[in-house]
Amino acid sequence: MPNSTIKLQNMRMKDLIEKELMNWIMDGRLDKGQRLREDELAEIFGVSRIPVREALHVLELKGLVEVTPYIGATVRQLSSSEVKQVYLMRCLLEPLAAEHAAELITKKELNNLKRIQEELECLCCVEHNPENRRMVYDKNRDFHMAIYNASKMDILVNLINNLWDNIAFLRIRSAYSPDYPEMMKREHRDYIHLLSVHDGKTLSKVLRENLEQHAKFFQVI
Amino acid sequence: MPNSTIKLQNMRMKDLIEKELMNWIMDGRLDKGQRLREDELAEIFGVSRIPVREALHVLELKGLVEVTPYIGATVRQLSSSEVKQVYLMRCLLEPLAAEHAAELITKKELNNLKRIQEELECLCCVEHNPENRRMVYDKNRDFHMAIYNASKMDILVNLINNLWDNIAFLRIRSAYSPDYPEMMKREHRDYIHLLSVHDGKTLSKVLRENLEQHAKFFQVI
DNA sequence: CCGGATTTGTTCGTATGTATG
DNA sequence: CCATACATACGAACAAATCCG
Numbered sequence: 352m353p354n355s356t357i358k359l360q361n362m363r364m365k366d367l368i369e370k371e372l373m374n375w376i377m378d379g380r381l382d383k384g385q386r387l388r389e390d391e392l393a394e395i396f397g398v399s400r401i402p403v404r405e406a407l408h409v410l411e412l413k414g415l416v417e418v419t420p421y422i423g424a425t426v427r428q429l430s431s432s433e434v435k436q437v438y439l440m441r442c443l444l445e446p447l448a449a450e451h452a453a454e455l456i457t458k459k460e461l462n463n464l465k466r467i468q469e470e471l472e473c474l475c476c477v478e479h480n481p482e483n484r485r486m487v488y489d490k491n492r493d494f495h496m497a498i499y500n501a502s503k504m505d506i507l508v509n510l511i512n513n514l515w516d517n518i519a520f521l522r523i524r525s526a527y528s529p530d531y532p533e534m535m536k537r538e539h540r541d542y543i544h545l546l547s548v549h550d551g552k553t554l555s556k557v558l559r560e561n562l563e564q565h566a567k568f569f570q571v572i
Numbered sequence: 573m574p575n576s577t578i579k580l581q582n583m584r585m586k587d588l589i590e591k592e593l594m595n596w597i598m599d600g601r602l603d604k605g606q607r608l609r610e611d612e613l614a615e616i617f618g619v620s621r622i623p624v625r626e627a628l629h630v631l632e633l634k635g636l637v638e639v640t641p642y643i644g645a646t647v648r649q650l651s652s653s654e655v656k657q658v659y660l661m662r663c664l665l666e667p668l669a670a671e672h673a674a675e676l677i678t679k680k681e682l683n684n685l686k687r688i689q690e691e692l693e694c695l696c697c698v699e700h701n702p703e704n705r706r707m708v709y710d711k712n713r714d715f716h717m718a719i720y721n722a723s724k725m726d727i728l729v730n731l732i733n734n735l736w737d738n739i740a741f742l743r744i745r746s747a748y749s750p751d752y753p754e755m756m757k758r759e760h761r762d763y764i765h766l767l768s769v770h771d772g773k774t775l776s777k778v779l780r781e782n783l784e785q786h787a788k789f790f791q792v793i
Numbered sequence: 794c795c796g797g798a799t800t801t802g803t804t805c806g807t808a809t810g811t812a813t814g
Numbered sequence: 815c816c817a818t819a820c821a822t823a824c825g826a827a828c829a830a831a832t833c834c835g
Binding site for chain 1: 584622626629630633634635641650654657658660661664665668725726727728731738
Binding site: 364365398399400401402419420421422 | 802803805809810811812
């Protein structure tokens with residue numbers, strides 16, 4: 352009898368359900384305002400209501416679900432004003448993490464970053480279709496988080512992750528411009544270069560400028 | 573039969589327990605590393621484990637409690653490196669909120685702010701003792717949040733609130749320098765003036781400088 | 794390496810609050 | 815305004831995982 356391929360140690364139903372619901376929200380299977388009933392989800396996942404309930408409450412605190420006591424839970428997606436706020440925060444926080452990362456990044460972390468970038472470029476070579484769009488999103492996110500994690504500022508990185516979660520639905524669904532992959536590739540190679548020469552000041556400046564550009568793009572949608 | 577003095581509408585046990593535990597952590601009744609067992613707390617509060625459990629999970633996401641699956645929950649207090657991170661984030665985020673607040677603040681909100689400041693100065697008149705230290709903290713926090721709320725940037729304000737929660741234990745317990753009340757009074761009057769003339773740029777600059785000062789103070793402790 | 798004690802994770806049943814007729 | 819329907823909030827018991835001897 353073979354063992355399970357996936358190590359479920361310390362993985363509670365609650366966590367699995369949370370991740371699954373997040374996927375559903377991100378890829379559009381659940382739309383804004385969609386009602387999330389505990390019973391219904393419990394039946395779908397084949398568990399009782401409690402782990403569903405806990406997952407919903409976690410997602411509420413993360414800003415992806417709105418829970419009203421005794422009424423119920425609905426999918427929450429940020430309004431355009433709220434998305435703007437998230438971008439303003441990202442423009443301040445991500446350059447901060449990147450600046451520290453440039454000081455502290457190790458050879459090993461830099462190599463890991465280069466490996467992620469190679470994988471990302473592979474994904475971008477093939478045509479952009481809905482199937483690999485999610486993979487590009489995930490890999491791009493890995494790339495950015497690999498930079499921020501090098502700052503060793505765990506609290507800050509955790510917060511940045513939350514901000515990304517909040518706008519994930521937007522970034523995965525919105526149409527990429529045709530030159531998006533090329534632009535991303537150029538930006539990322541800049542980041543890698545600036546990190547390798549430990550130029551935190553320039554990195555933080557470039558990153559902020561790029562983020563401001565991206566923010567503008569999402570504002571017109 | 574008289575009605576309850578406190579309106580408990582939409583106030584779940586979970587929320588009450590969460591607030592109470594936060595108070596315990598803030599005023600030092602619970603120390604770092606203190607074990608928080610669900611059934612023990614359930615007995616203390618006279619409820620079942622479920623609301624206690626949910627409160628603990630909320631506090632985990634807010635950064636005040638550490639929960640390890642199948643092991644348990646302990647009180648978490650930020651290390652000095654983590655406190656530093658929080659101050660770096662506050663130095664970026666609070667000036668941002670304040671700048672927008674200066675543009676958008678209404679006469680009514682400004683009057684409310686002045687009223688809070690009067691109450692705060694009253695509290696500061698009497699000698700600083702442990703009993704009113706907490707009240708001074710709360711009122712000062714009300715003052716700052718009244719400013720940030722005027723920005724109407726709810727996501728940002730919520731995040732700032734979380735940051736304050738994370739370092740509350742430090743600010744309430746640490747010794748005030750004798751001239752702290754006078755310094756705070758001066759700073760606050762500056763803020764009120766700059767808000768009333770809608771000078772967001774200067775406000776954000778002054779606020780950041782003050783925050784950097786405060787950060788230095790807590791770093792030596 | 795294994796078994797008991799302990800604590801959390803989950804299930805199911807009941808109570809309570811909300812909204813609609 | 816009250817009754818009913820519905821979904822969540824809570825309580826008690828069982829199952830699973832961890833730790834220690």
